[in-house]
Amino acid sequence: MARKVLVLLGTKKGAFIAESDAARREWSLRGPFCEAWPMNHVIGDAASGTIYAGGGNAWFGPAVWQSTDLGASWTHSSEGLAYPVGAEPVTSVWSLARGAGGFYAGVEPAGLFRSADGGGSWRHVAGLQEHPSRPDWHPGAGGLILHSLIPHPRDDKQIWVGISAAGVFHTADGGTSWTARNRGTRADFLPEEQRYPEYGQCVHCLVMAPGMPDRLYQQNHCGMYRSDDGGVRWESIEAGLPSSFGFPAAVHPRDPATVYLVPLNGAEAGRYVPEGRAAVWRTRDAGASWQALRDGLPQENAFFGVLRQALATDDLAPAGVYFGTGTGELYASADEGESWNCIARHLPTIASVETLVMD
Template identity: 35%
Template structure:
């Protein structure tokens, strides 16, 4: 059985069909010329969501129904008016949707969205309306958040616990890890164990200024989470309450993307890069690293990836793993795209000439 995948790029939405023998088709299917900043395929009802970042025209959100061809523009998350006496220095305007996640299986229609600046929004009607999660927006520690790569902080990772849909974990750059156990009514800071080399030594363990570049959760082992941090790889085995730094990763601890096996929480993939201002593939050669034993050892996977004069960077949402635990799709800011049908052992080039890629996702055929 084949896999269908989508790539959100600076110049539109691309669709790719991959077969089990390594064949593929690739086509620009929607939003030609428009930046597609985020994608979500909702496996509960088959809908596909695409967020657009249109500059002067603002951010937009579109939905396509399962097996449909027509896209419908739906509501965008929006902040309330900023109180006149607010000391907040950030503009309360959604600049971009930086993450989208479906609610639990028992929450039909529930969606979560993370934005720049760092707002978390919830929809109960498949994106037809949105509400700011004010309990997180109003935490006192938000005054310490700052931009990591962007001028403002943003929420890029949203992890719903498959055992309890009221338990949600989010990652903020730069604002650390936050959790709710009551559907968003209250939040606790949950970055214990992380450290930030970019801060003065006396502040490097401050939980509210950590920069978790990306956080993912294993669906079958939901207490196992992996984080690619600005200056390291971290793992949690207790649902994100405590984090352990993983030493010994080859090439570099820096990177953005991480994927975890849906049924084996000890297996995860990373895309190392050179930090900080370089933001390029390590030594001009693209590689993916994989651990299959919870971070005790790592393999470097290069077969089929460019190994000379390669300066590609893979963003936070530029690496996706299909539900089969074997099919991987990876795409870069330089317009390169690669896929693997064997867990990364061998990669095939999908394209070397796409627009810069912001997000990729798989969808069930």
């Protein structure tokens, strides 16, 4: 049976799906779905074919949508996506992940919820907000959001989360207790003597290397980092990049040493690709060196940014790489980043890009 490749997009005006075959030369686009709600993260489950979309805002409220027919129809639920009475209300869902321990949602204001019924209902994982650092969590420019959510692929008790701006936290007991894992990451916005705090860093994106659960990569407001011990210690790997600032990161589906980034020109300099020349940067040696991949990308007057969840890979060989821009373009590479094509234009701001490969 021919393989089908879906690129799942969360945008400020609903979810979209770009579709191709395994050759990835011609693409069709469908959407918007989810009644044009703001969608922060759209993911797929290859085993069942179900697509999930998390989003909302203060006006709509939070919800997780799902489609069991590849986008032809959708339902949604917000049951249980709420903090106790008197607490600041949940306004939106920012991240989704399926793991051995269940289905998880990260929300704004930053917190974690678990579903035992595939997203039909949710229960607050209260241990994270009970961490002693919680009174000191402060919103980044995008709000106080739990945007990175990584369950361990085999151990249902372990989860890593990234919160802007609080840092990386890890649980080894299914969410009852949490530890901050930020040693070695900077907070340049603090006074010099306080730039390596236990928590309070503005992590932008957190991803796990394939086949190596203890290897994590982190794009931070203040640098790019790798950890080989599950986040206990972080090592800077930003040397060779044009900027220490950016939002997204994506790992190769099979090679734990290959990572993709889209650096921006800086937090105070406009937050667009450096010099208006688009490039995806790739390392094949776990951050020891970096290469700019530009073939097919605009090399003048490109003043777009790429948000923290808007870069992804597929699991084909060679791997496909995809990113969406704040100005609504979707770029794709079918050869691991060596060459690029724009496969969609004029979309709403693209908040997330994920892939789903179906047989």
